Amino acid sequence: MIYLDSAATTFRKPSSVRAAVLHAMQTMSSPGRGGYPSAQSAETLLFRTRSLAAELFGVQQPENVVFTFNATHGLNIAIKSLVPPRGRVVISGYEHNAVTRPLHALGAETVVAASPLFDTDGCVSAFRKALRRGADAVVCTMVSNVFGFVLPIGEVAALCRNVGVPLIVDASQAAGVLPVDMTALGASFVAMPGHKGLYGPQGTGLLLCGTDTAPILEGGTGSASLEQAMPAFLPDRLEAGTHNMPGIAGLEAGLRFVREKTPQRIARHERALIRRTSSGLQRFDACTVYTAEDDGAQAGVLSFAVRGREPEEVAAALAHRGVAVRAGYHCAPLAHRSAGTLEHGTIRMSVSAFETAAEIDGFLHAMRGILSK
Amino acid sequence: MNHYLFTARSITHAQRMAQVLEHAGVYVRIRRVGAIVTKNGCGYTLQVPERHFRRAADALRETEIRPVRVFYVSGGEKREVAL
Numbered sequence: 069m070i071y072l073d074s075a076a077t078t079f080r081k082p083s084s085v086r087a088a089v090l091h092a093m094q095t096m097s098s099p100g101r102g103g104y105p106s107a108q109s110a111e112t113l114l115f116r117t118r119s120l121a122a123e124l125f126g127v128q129q130p131e132n133v134v135f136t137f138n139a140t141h142g143l144n145i146a147i148k149s150l151v152p153p154r155g156r157v158v159i160s161g162y163e164h165n166a167v168t169r170p171l172h173a174l175g176a177e178t179v180v181a182a183s184p185l186f187d188t189d190g191c192v193s194a195f196r197k198a199l200r201r202g203a204d205a206v207v208c209t210m211v212s213n214v215f216g217f218v219l220p221i222g223e224v225a226a227l228c229r230n231v232g233v234p235l236i237v238d239a240s241q242a243a244g245v246l247p248v249d250m251t252a253l254g255a256s257f258v259a260m261p262g263h264k265g266l267y268g269p270q271g272t273g274l275l276l277c278g279t280d281t282a283p284i285l286e287g288g289t290g291s292a293s294l295e296q297a298m299p300a301f302l303p304d305r306l307e308a309g310t311h312n313m314p315g316i317a318g319l320e321a322g323l324r325f326v327r328e329k330t331p332q333r334i335a336r337h338e339r340a341l342i343r344r345t346s347s348g349l350q351r352f353d354a355c356t357v358y359t360a361e362d363d364g365a366q367a368g369v370l371s372f373a374v375r376g377r378e379p380e381e382v383a384a385a386l387a388h389r390g391v392a393v394r395a396g397y398h399c400a401p402l403a404h405r406s407a408g409t410l411e412h413g414t415i416r417m418s419v420s421a422f423e424t425a426a427e428i429d430g431f432l433h434a435m436r437g438i439l440s441k
Numbered sequence: 442m443n444h445y446l447f448t449a450r451s452i453t454h455a456q457r458m459a460q461v462l463e464h465a466g467v468y469v470r471i472r473r474v475g476a477i478v479t480k481n482g483c484g485y486t487l488q489v490p491e492r493h494f495r496r497a498a499d500a501l502r503e504t505e506i507r508p509v510r511v512f513y514v515s516g517g518e519k520r521e522v523a524l
Contacts (some may be wrong), residue, residue: 100452253509
């Protein structure tokens with residue numbers, strides 16, 4: 069199989085991730101619940117992983133790194149910590165349903181800082197304009213999960229700091245490939261999955277916390293057990309119940325892989341593959357390829373459409389030829405509205421550190437076969 | 442043996458204090474304790490040998506990662522003390 073759906077989950081993982089998962093299953097029990105060796109091993113792993121993530125993502129204190137099930141879980145905590153019911157929130161035009169659905173559930177007044185695809189300056193201007201009336205929070209993705217558009221998060225963060233509006237960053241497609249520095253951004257929260265660019269298993273995520281938090285889940289924490297309110301301190305406040313130890317063990321191995329390989333090298337590799345894909349697809353008359361002119365404005369995700377064919381039909385034909393891509397709306401209808409692709413959606417291909425130029429050529433060969441029929 | 446108990450609000454807090462002390466050359470064990478020590482349920486302590494107390498206290502004050510409470514334990518008796 070040629071796997072080109074890493075924006076959903078990186079399917080190929082470093083062998084160290086698999087080994088760490090197995091090791092955790094064989095040696096670790098519930099952390100924070102006992103004084104015996106298997107519980108202590110689990111506790112040590114949690115602290116080590118928090119510390120490593122804090123170092124990688126510019127968090128001052130490891131206890132402000134909270135383990136979540138995925139980025140959606142983290143975004144829900146962040147949004148529900150900052151946005152009161154019917155509050156006013158400014159978001160980019162490229163947000164995922166993981167942002168827009170919690171806002172909808174809160175009845176928030178959601179103001180979209182709309183800008184054309186790959187228009188970085190337009191994005192900053194749209195945020196500046198939308199923030200004139202203030203807001204309870206800003207939510208901004210670093211990279212569109214549909215188009216790979218790299219949003220100007222540094223500039224958006226500066227605007228938020230200037231007007232004193234808390235910022236929630238969705239780093240789902242950025243963590244592991246772009247610099248993510250919580251302190252430099254001055255963000256209130258940064259949410260990221262563990263299972264995409266950090267190469268951990270599914271069911272893992274991180275929420276970096278820079279402000280007061282509201283739990284969306286209550287339960288046992290192994291601390292302050294006589295009190296019925298959730299502990300006021302992190303990470304316990306947001307980590308009720310037993311942790312996903314095999315998942316977190318795998319995530320730690322994934323973080324080490326990223327640190328060793330460096331996000332810069334991974335990004336360079338991914339961008340080269342995207343360029344190769346883009347120029348290959350542009351040779352097909354029937355293809356519309358959504359690609360940035362400026363290399364820096366696009367990460368390892370690319371969308372395209374085929375004239376006269378539904379995205380799902382093309383994706384099914386590719387699957388038949390052993391190529392895994394995603395078709396449709398990618399849980400981000402807002403991004404399609406912003407880019408003008410809402411009517412049909414797109415076909416999305418995305419890459420990780422493990423895909424190769426030969427696999428991109430294999431994908432292009434499969435496309436040629438599909439388009440010739 | 443006489444020693445001090447530094448109580449922590451959570452395992453992570455205990456680990457942070459232990460890390461600070463380790464950097465200061467004081468090696469400690471993290472132990473679970475109950476409500477008799479914490480007053481509010483399950484918690485953790487660091488057992489600090491009496492001879493290392495001053496160095497440990499200085500290191501924690503410097504990093505502002507402070508224990509919730511500090512006890513001096515001697516002859517099986519516990520007495521709360523200031524850091």
